[in-house]
Amino acid sequence: MSTLAPWRDEVEDRELARATAQLRRAIDDHQRVVVAAHVAPDGDALGGALALHLALTDAGARSVPVVGEDPLVLPSSLAALPGADQVRGQAGLPPASEVDLLVSIDAASPDRIGAASDYLDAQVPTLMVDHHARGTGFGDVRLVAPGAAATVQLVAGLLDELELPVTPSVATCLYAGLVTDTGRFGHASTDASVMEFGARLLAAGADHVELTRRLFDERSIEELQLVGRALARLTYVPDVALVHTHLTHQELDASEGELADTEGIVDLLRSAEDAEVAVVLKPAPDGTWRVSMRSTGQADVGALATAFGGGGHAAAAGFSATGEQDELIGRIVAWLRAR
Numbered sequence: 001m002s003t004l005a006p007w008r009d010e011v012e013d014r015e016l017a018r019a020t021a022q023l024r025r026a027i028d029d030h031q032r033v034v035v036a037a038h039v040a041p042d043g044d045a046l047g048g049a050l051a052l053h054l055a056l057t058d059a060g061a062r063s064v065p066v067v068g069e070d071p072l073v074l075p076s077s078l079a080a081l082p083g084a085d086q087v088r089g090q091a092g093l094p095p096a097s098e099v100d101l102l103v104s105i106d107a108a109s110p111d112r113i114g115a116a117s118d119y120l121d122a123q124v125p126t127l128m129v130d131h132h133a134r135g136t137g138f139g140d141v142r143l144v145a146p147g148a149a150a151t152v153q154l155v156a157g158l159l160d161e162l163e164l165p166v167t168p169s170v171a172t173c174l175y176a177g178l179v180t181d182t183g184r185f186g187h188a189s190t191d192a193s194v195m196e197f198g199a200r201l202l203a204a205g206a207d208h209v210e211l212t213r214r215l216f217d218e219r220s221i222e223e224l225q226l227v228g229r230a231l232a233r234l235t236y237v238p239d240v241a242l243v244h245t246h247l248t249h250q251e252l253d254a255s256e257g258e259l260a261d262t263e264g265i266v267d268l269l270r271s272a273e274d275a276e277v278a279v280v281l282k283p284a285p286d287g288t289w290r291v292s293m294r295s296t297g298q299a300d301v302g303a304l305a306t307a308f309g310g311g312g313h314a315a316a317a318g319f320s321a322t323g324e325q326d327e328l329i330g331r332i333v334a335w336l337r338a339r
């Protein structure tokens with residue numbers, strides 16, 4: 001029994017063949033490959049990048065997994081993924097002259113891979129692997145399928161084309177992307193083909209029990225205290241069904257990086273019965289706000305994020321912004337009222 005995954009129809013055979021040829025050459029010629037997850041990586045970006053990195057390394061390429069940010073902070077829930085200890089941040093990026101191929105994972109536009117976008121400026125051959133519907137796109141070869149529930153499905157498709165084995169470590173990384181981007185198989189993107197892919201990864205030895213516990217059921221005391229403070233100042237804007245909150249620099253400093261991202265908080269806000277849109281503002285070290293958004297209804301937060309210079313999906317998106325917190329929320333409310 002096998003159901004054709006919807007993303008298969010979105011990828012042109014010619015583009016898939018070109019992507020496969022790029023990676024085949026990298027393996028056969030022992031090329032230096034940089035595999036870049038997007039900055040502030042989630043399970044899909046980091047899991048996809050590490051799965052490809054491990055498979056390419058086993059096959060003979062000289063692969064380096066990177067996240068083009070400084071400082072590099074991996075969420076503790078993802079830091080134990082196989083190969084995560086090899087991830088380099090901005091300071092560890094190899095010089096462009098030594099890189100034969102850049103592969104970007106789960107990033108819709110160059111700014112999403114941070115400092116790794118310097119390789120684009122240096123004309124390093126680039127393969128883009130992504131499932132976001134919106135974005136500027138980039139790279140010589142683009143494997144983009146909005147119908148994929150997670151970018152890891154496209155990564156697995158590439159491994160199949162290359163006839164590379166899905167080892168237990170590779171399966172664990174792929175599963176991390178699948179289980180997070182599908183909301184534990186709860187979002188509308190979950191269909192029979194997603195379940196079959198998940199089953200295949202379990203059969204291949206994905207360590208799903210330990211992984212799921214780390215991803216969803218393990219929080220430090222500091223993180224829970226931070227969540228508590230964020231929830232305590234939750235605000236509801238009834239006419240646009242918006243629930244929002246924010247964190248402060250002091251709170252983040254006190255938590256000593258325990259909360260590498262705000263996704264857990266925005267997902268909690270999203271569960272509010274009367275909420276259609278959930279927004280969390282988190283101050284970034286550079287003084288800007290990182291804005292995480294979720295939609296449970298008609299509001300397209302991907303379009304909202306795009307209007308504010310960011311990106312994402314209709315149900316989950318984000319952007320960076322400057323300005324006062326009240327003023328920023330005011331602009332978001334105005335956008336929601338005008339739609």
Ligand SMILES: [Mn+2]
Pocket residue numbers: 044045106131150151181
């Ligand atoms: Mn994704």
